Amino acid sequence: MKLRVYDPKIIAIHLRHRRFGYAVYEGHRGLLDWGVRVYPAIGEEEVSMASKRLSSLLTLHSPSVMILNQERWDLAQTNQHMRALVEMTKCEAIAHSVQIRLLGDSKVRESFRHMDCETRSEIAGALGRIFPELASYVPPKRRAWQAEHPRMIVFDAIALGLTHWHHPSAELLSPSDELTPNYS
Amino acid sequence: MKSEIVATGLRTLRKKSGLSQRELAHILGFQSEIPVVRHERSQAIPNLLTALAYEVIFQAPISAQFRGLFESVEAAIEGRLAELEHILQQSDTRGRSAVLTARKLEFLNMRRESESNQQTK
Numbered sequence: 001m002k003l004r005v006y007d008p009k010i011i012a013i014h015l016r017h018r019r020f021g022y023a024v025y026e027g028h029r030g031l032l033d034w035g036v037r038v039y040p041a042i043g044e045e046e047v048s049m050a051s052k053r054l055s056s057l058l059t060l061h062s063p064s065v066m067i068l069n070q071e072r073w074d075l076a077q078t079n080q081h082m083r084a085l086v087e088m089t090k091c092e093a094i095a096h097s098v099q100i101r102l103l104g105d106s107k108v109r110e111s112f113r114h115m116d117c118e119t120r121s122e123i124a125g126a127l128g129r130i131f132p133e134l135a136s137y138v139p140p141k142r143r144a145w146q147a148e149h150p151r152m153i154v155f156d157a158i159a160l161g162l163t164h165w166h167h168p169s170a171e172l173l174s175p176s177d178e179l180t181p182n183y184s
Numbered sequence: 185m186k187s188e189i190v191a192t193g194l195r196t197l198r199k200k201s202g203l204s205q206r207e208l209a210h211i212l213g214f215q216s217e218i219p220v221v222r223h224e225r226s227q228a229i230p231n232l233l234t235a236l237a238y239e240v241i242f243q244a245p246i247s248a249q250f251r252g253l254f255e256s257v258e259a260a261i262e263g264r265l266a267e268l269e270h271i272l273q274q275s276d277t278r279g280r281s282a283v284l285t286a287r288k289l290e291f292l293n294m295r296r297e298s299e300s301n302q303q304t305k
Contacts, residue, residue, distance in 0.1 A: 004255070032196045060190065060225060133200040 011057065011098075012067040012161030014153055015085055018046065020054070021153035024061045028165035031131050033061065034154055047084045051092060058096040066093055067164045069156075070104035101164065108159050111166040124155035127162070134158070193249045195224040197242040212237050226252065265292060 007027030014021040018040055024033040037057065039049035068089065076086040093100050109118065115126045121141050128138040139149030198208055205217035212234060214220065222228035230238065235246045247254040269292045277285050
């Protein structure tokens with residue numbers, strides 16, 4: 001039987017209320033899938049819908065690592081709503097044997113600094129250049145009076161996933177780890 | 185055929201092309217996008233004509249588009265070929281059938297060598 005070695009598959013999730021952006025990578029250049037999953041409900045129903053959406057994604061792609069945003073994870077300390085979503089994410093990670101890795105916004109910005117990108121909008125533009133298939137989806141620059149573009153959450157997730165490959169040495173969390181406050 | 189839900193390379197190729205599932209279904213001649221959804225999730229195996237159509241559309245071999253399926257077929261076939269080789273090696277034939285057995289063994293050997301050459305490349 002032939003032995004084939006593939007790059008590890010990872011999924012980056014950018015959690016928000018009522019929606020999350022996701023990006024699936026196989027190696028740092030292998031962007032396999034990306035998009036948004038919405039769960040337009042409130043309370044327990046929202047968590048239940050989010051759980052279904054995340055579970056179907058994890059079943060579909062079977063990643064080995066899930067990358068989450070550190071700030072969203074820390075927000076779970078004070079925000080009960082976000083805590084429920086983070087707990088749900090941990091449960092799904094355990095159910096699908098996926099390890100969790102947390103990456104902060106500072107790490108994401110650091111990864112894109114060499115491309116002269118500081119803002120999320122600039123990072124989205126840089127991602128459009130790195131992955132030509134995303135070029136047509138790059139959200140237009142937001143004006144001060146405009147709300148965030150719905151597609152921006154996808155680019156947040158894609159940037160989060162790419163940052164994982166730039167910082168491979170950071171430790172992985174076991175999904176069963178308790179939520180601990182980060183005061184650093 | 186209903187099987188485990190696994191993403192195929194088809195989904196990645198479609199997303200990279202910018203085509204929607206409905207557009208792809210229309211190109212393939214389907215009435216709705218449901219067959220494309222099922223093919224993308226490995227919930228259904230496309231028939232030969234549809235698989236060839238996917239290869240024409242995305243200009244990528246079917247084996248790359250349905251990697252998981254290809255690997256499971258490959259593993260099953262390799263196993264049966266090894267079984268056949270073992271049976272042929274054990275067989276005690278003479279005359280014309282011995283020549284035929286030798287030819288089959290030679291084919292299996294050549295096949296294995298070309299495969300290992302491809303792997304070293």
